[in-house]
Amino acid sequence: MTTTPPNAAAPGTDDNQLIAERREKLAALRAQAQAAGGAAFPNDFKPGDHAVDLHRLHEGKSAEELEALAIPARIAGRMMLKRVMGKACFATVQDGSGRIQLYITSDAVGPEALAAFKHWDLGDILGAEGTLFKTRTGELSLKVGTIRLLTKSLRPLPDKFHGMADQELKYRQREVDLIMDEASRERFRARSKAVSSIRQFMVEHGFLEVETPMLHPIPGGANAKPFVTHHNALDQQMFLRIAPELYLKRLVVGGFERVFEINRNFRNEGVSVRHNPEFTMMEFYAAYWTHHDLMDFTEQILRHAARKAVGTAQLAYGGQAVDLESPFARLSVRDSLVVHAGLSAAEAVDSTVLRAKLEAHGEKVPAHWSLAELQFGLFEAAVEEKLWQRPSSSTTRSRCRRWPAPPMPTRRSPSASSSSSPAASSATASRSSTTPRTRPRALRHRPPTRTPVTRRRCTSTPTTSARSSTACRPPGAAASASTA
CATH class of the missing domain: 2.40.50.140 (Nucleic acid-binding proteins)
Structure with a gap:
C-alpha cells in the first residue's frame, strides 16, 4: 500500500x-x-x-x-x-x-x-x-x-x-x-457570522443601514493620516475616508434618528497583526441617547455577535478566558489608572506624575498635552492590555460635551466611553454637544492635533479610540467598532 x-x-x-x-x-x-x-x-x-x-x-x-x-x-x-x-x-x-x-x-x-x-x-x-x-x-x-x-x-x-x-x-x-488549515477557515466563517449578526441586530433595533462616500474632499471624522488620490474628471485631490462620521452626521441632521454603516476605512499608518491600514468599522448614531445607553447597547451587540459567531459569549483567547456574558466593568479613565496602573487618586490627576509614567513606558509625550490627554495616553500604554477576562468600558474622554456633574477634577470632563477586550471588536462611544456655539468653541480652544503615542508593542489590546481619540459626535450619541 x-x-x-x-x-x-x-x-x-x-x-x-x-x-x-x-x-x-x-x-x-x-x-x-x-x-x-x-x-x-x-x-x-x-x-x-x-x-x-x-x-x-x-x-x-x-x-x-x-x-x-x-x-x-x-x-x-x-x-x-x-x-x-x-x-x-x-x-x-x-x-x-x-x-x-x-x-x-x-x-x-x-x-x-x-x-x-x-x-x-x-x-x-x-x-x-x-x-x-x-x-x-x-x-x-x-x-x-x-x-x-x-x-x-x-x-x-x-x-x-x-x-x-x-x-x-x-x-x-x-x-x-x-x-490546509480548518482553523483558518473557521475564523473566516465566524467573522462572517459576526458581521451579519451585527447587521441584523442593528436593523431589528430600528437602525437604518446606509452607505456613505469612500472618497472625501477633506480628511475628517478622526485623527489619522489619510491616503491621498486624485480625481481625474474633477481635477481634484481626494482622500480615502478615514471614518464615515461626517456623512452619517448629515443623515442625523436630515431626520434619520438611527443610522449605521459597516464598511471599509483607510488610514495610512503602521502595520501589525493588530492594526491594518485598511479595516472594517461599524459606526452608528442614535438621537436622544446618552453615553450610558451606548454602553448598554454596545454590550448587547458584542454579546449577540459572539453567540451567533461561536455559539457562546464565554470565549477563550490567547489561552485565557474572556467573559462577554457578564455586565462589562465600567470605570472612568482616572479610576482605571488607580486600579490597573498602580497610581494613587492624587497621582492620577497630577500632570507631572502622568508625564513621568508615560516616559517610563518609553513614550514620547508632546509638551502641549493636557491632563486629559496625559491620562488617556497612560491608559493606552498601561491599562488596555490588562483588560482581559472581563471587557471594560472606560468613560470620560471627549471634549465636546460635558457631564451633567463632573465626576473628576480634570480640565475637560468628557462624556464618552470606549469598550476594550482582546477577544472582541473594540468600540468607542460618545455623547455630543447639541449647543451650536459650544461645540465650535470647544474645538477652537483645544491644543493642536495630538501626536499619536508611538506604539512599540504589537500585542497590546487595540481600540478604535486609539485611532480617533479626539473625534466628537453629532446631536444624540454615536459609537463605532472596528476590526482590522
Whole structure:
C-alpha cells in the first residue's frame, strides 16, 4: 500500500520539478480530450451534497442501516489525502464544508478510471458519485460509482502534517493557508457570522443601514493620516475616508434618528497583526441617547455577535478566558489608572506624575498635552492590555460635551466611553454637544492635533479610540467598532 500518487517526488525535491511533472500530466489530459473530440475539464458536474451535511445526517447510522438504505451522494472537492492499494484506493476530499472519505475500486468505476485516478495528484479537484457506507473502522465514506477529474492542480500542497508553519507565508498565500488549515477557515466563517449578526441586530433595533462616500474632499471624522488620490474628471485631490462620521452626521441632521454603516476605512499608518491600514468599522448614531445607553447597547451587540459567531459569549483567547456574558466593568479613565496602573487618586490627576509614567513606558509625550490627554495616553500604554477576562468600558474622554456633574477634577470632563477586550471588536462611544456655539468653541480652544503615542508593542489590546481619540459626535450619541 502507498499513500502518495505514482511519480511523487521524494522529500526535498524542488517544487519546480513537481510543477513541471504536473504540467506534463495536464498536457497529456488535454491531448487525450482533444483526440476524443471533447474538453479536458467539461463544466457539467453539479455536486448535490456537502460533506458536513452527510456526516450530520448519517454519521449516527450503523453500517447495516446504510447498506440497506443505499443512500446516494454526489460531492465535489479537493483531494487532500490518497492511499493506493492495488485494485482499491482511498481518498479524502475536502469541500467548502468539511471532509469525507472516498472508496474507489476497479469493480465499481472500471479499470481505466482507477488507473487514471492513480495518476491524479493531491490538490486536484474531483467529482464523485456513489452510495454511503461505513468502513471496518466505522468511518462514514462514499463508495464511488463514478469519479471525474474536474480541475488539475499544478502546484503541490504543503506537507500535510506540518502545514504552513511560516506565519509570513500564511499572510502572503492566504488561499493555501485556507486549504490546509480548518482553523483558518473557521475564523473566516465566524467573522462572517459576526458581521451579519451585527447587521441584523442593528436593523431589528430600528437602525437604518446606509452607505456613505469612500472618497472625501477633506480628511475628517478622526485623527489619522489619510491616503491621498486624485480625481481625474474633477481635477481634484481626494482622500480615502478615514471614518464615515461626517456623512452619517448629515443623515442625523436630515431626520434619520438611527443610522449605521459597516464598511471599509483607510488610514495610512503602521502595520501589525493588530492594526491594518485598511479595516472594517461599524459606526452608528442614535438621537436622544446618552453615553450610558451606548454602553448598554454596545454590550448587547458584542454579546449577540459572539453567540451567533461561536455559539457562546464565554470565549477563550490567547489561552485565557474572556467573559462577554457578564455586565462589562465600567470605570472612568482616572479610576482605571488607580486600579490597573498602580497610581494613587492624587497621582492620577497630577500632570507631572502622568508625564513621568508615560516616559517610563518609553513614550514620547508632546509638551502641549493636557491632563486629559496625559491620562488617556497612560491608559493606552498601561491599562488596555490588562483588560482581559472581563471587557471594560472606560468613560470620560471627549471634549465636546460635558457631564451633567463632573465626576473628576480634570480640565475637560468628557462624556464618552470606549469598550476594550482582546477577544472582541473594540468600540468607542460618545455623547455630543447639541449647543451650536459650544461645540465650535470647544474645538477652537483645544491644543493642536495630538501626536499619536508611538506604539512599540504589537500585542497590546487595540481600540478604535486609539485611532480617533479626539473625534466628537453629532446631536444624540454615536459609537463605532472596528476590526482590522
